[in-house]
Amino acid sequence: MAADLLKEFLERKVSDAAPEKQTPGTCAIFCSDSRIDSSAFASEPINNLFPPRNIGNQVFGLMGSASYPIGHLHSVRLMAVVGHIGCGAVAAAYKMSRELNPQFSPRSIEAAVQRTYERLRGKRRQLVYTASEEAVRDELAPMAQFFANAANVIGMDEEPYLPKHAEANVNLQVAALLHLDRVREKVGKGELIVAGAVYDFLGKYGPAGSTYLVNVNGKPAVQHELAQIPEIRGCVKSFL
16 A cells, blocks of 8 residues: 555654765766665765666766766765666667667767767757656657667667666766766866766676676776776676
8 A cells, every 4th residue: 555655654764863964975876776776885875875866877867966966065086877787768768769760870889979978968858748658758868869879889689688788878878977077077187986887686797786897987997997906807897
């Protein structure tokens, strides 16, 4: 019963008194998928993790939430986009992409990411919908167009729950973060790392329940010096 769910929701003690000011070290953008516990990505999530969420962990729909911690919470040193295997939003965007024509023919996933973002930035979403499905399709439209643009480098005949689709979307969202002036400035000064990761609860990359680093500051993680750190090296994977 809905009333029982509401009662449980209100009775549950979430935490003790929180600090007066926010000082999170990490801002991580997650998918809204109910199977993902964002609090599990920090040993103590209260006041350590700033976790905006939406379907498909899309920066395009969270520009304000992504910009806020960088502009106002000066404690943030890590921004992450966390995608996941088995993402329904990725699958839906992939299906939508089959109805779209590519806007160009990129030679690499990096080119597809950059050129798709450049074409999408500045476009405004509609604010009034006649049906909930319209709202969902509108929110997934940027990812769908990206998959259409990148069809020749990702492949369009693959099962959309495979790792490379989740990883490609993470790369797109990292690129969107890096187009924010403040983010790009802090990365250039070495004050911020922007990471792209894939959470794998289906065991496609390795042991189920693991999180893998696929992108650092807009480049494949394997090319970054962080990949040489022993504790990180084993978590670096890519299917692209």
